Amino acid sequence: MSSAVISPVDSSPRRHPRFLLANFGIVPRLLIVCGVLALLLFGAMVYAASTGPTTIPAGDVADALLQYAGWDRGVDVTSATYRIVTVVRLPGLMVAALVGGALACAGATMQGLFRNPLADPGIIGVSAGASLGVVLAITQFATLGDSWLLTSGPLGNALWRIPAAAFVGALITAMAVYALSLQRGRTNLAALLLAGVALNSVMGAITSLLLLRSADFNSMRAVLSWLVGSLEGRGWDYFHVAKWPILISTLLILLYSRDLNLMVIGEENAQALGVNVPRTRLILLALSSLMTxxxxxxxxAIGFVGLIVPHMLRLVIGPDHRVLLPVSMIGGAAFLVLADALARSIIAPELLPVGIVTALVGGPFFIFLLWRNRRTIAVF
Amino acid sequence: MTATHTTSLLQAEHIHYVHDGNVILREVTFAVAAGELVGLIGPNGAGKSTLIKIISGLWSGAKGQIILLDKLLQRYSTRQIAQIIAQVPQITALDFPFSVQQIVMMGRNPYLSRFELETQRDRQIVQRAMQRTNTLDLAERLIGTLSGGERQRVLIARALTQEPRLLLLDEPTANLDIQHQIGILGLVRNLVQHEGLGAVAAVHDLELAARFCDRLVLMREGEILANGSPAAVLTPENIQRAYDVASRAYTDPITGYLRIAVLDD
Structure with a gap:
């Protein structure tokens, strides 16, 4: 037996993209990228907090925010500027950051789980499932509707029941879409998108029906603006309701990020490398549904955040979920804070629901991605 | 009762597998020892790939028993199996731009807990596996940009980083040019000879199987027709039964390889 004949290495100068800091270890890479994005997020918050009915100079806003965070910048805490920034504008910005981070992280997780760069909680219907859960809870239990979305008073009963209803709706939809799109151990892109279209329209129809049946014109405007995605009037109460499920889900998903790297290449492949695929799939589906x-x-249902942000960041830092997931979280936060600032200033003093801004940006982006992937979309 | 080989890595006994009402495997019994390359041959649909999926624990639901090292396969966790058996799968589409280095490092997954990052030792194992498969030059390339032969070598490198006892290859030479077919099988042959690995490979080409494998298992319609040395298995009678063609087998006077000439009707 002759020794192994090994073909010469192909040395053609084929271009291959280099990702940012590809030669660094994972920890410094993570620290550097997250640090840069955290600065970006802070910048976005300063910009967003300075725009509004009264424009406040960015420097004053930055000082006020830092003072509020505990770094003594010698700001007069009784001044109107300080109060506008920290009492009036900050709660909404924090909600925007939290929601943006959650949607982007859930999107990145779903893209890995479905092995599909076009998966997004909005596109595949998970957001619509959550919306339906909320509308069902609001319309069936009048007292919940009064305290959720409509008043700025204490959330009371709605505190955990509304998010719980949203979670049930999201999880059921996520499982349905997964089952519908699975073909021979991998999700088919066309089947995934079609299942998303179908589920979105069914959920949307039921949601509309419920709202029409309970026609209460006072609440209708608030509910409709919430349906397309709005941050109007969301204060600390809402932030505190959502922060724990989102942060805990993020941490747990991070523990599964190496499994996600393997699952992206194929479920049998992941199993052959020691991943308990059915269990991992269920856990990740549940956690990303909970975040959504x-x-x-x-x-x-603020759309497209979960699509655009992980996509852009993947182009820069590569597909390793151990970096991509935390980075998407911070990037998503900055993205939605900026989108919200835009929504508040385009037709000022009127407010535009932020979901409309993300849809106007994200829709064309999604069409571009579809166009670029057109060869891989085969229906049969 | 089958004789138990003390050196046996994996022993499959009376494997019977039914899928959608079709019998895919029928009473299959065979064993692989350390330091041995076993070739699975037979026409399409003979059950070669299914057998590989079942002995690797990837597919469950087969009757019969599979003994890996000293205990039943189903007693192992997915993670434990991945520390003993490594597979070289067919990867078709890759939409996510991982580098070759990252793909090979994935072979360390069975040894890393959720809370761990790869250590220097893992990187050394990856380095060594890439040396042995001559893939170091590809480390920075994206997996999606490789040719079929390069990709196959990368997947073998990944299998080696699992530090397995048993290597399973499903049609490792499919869609490769002849020089790459020889390269890949020669590489596996070398690993088996020098590292004491056991290997099972489904191989389409009978002459290549005869040339590189220690032992051949000839299958047809889910059954094993013959099991033994290449010369003993690739007889005109066996080939007639498996492929339904007349043939002559002879030793090439120049190379010394077994050759099979399929005759016209």
């Missing part, structure tokens, strides 16, 4: 549901229950 938490975000949707406070801010409605």
């Amino acid at each position: 549901a938490s975000a949707v229950s406070i801010a409605g």
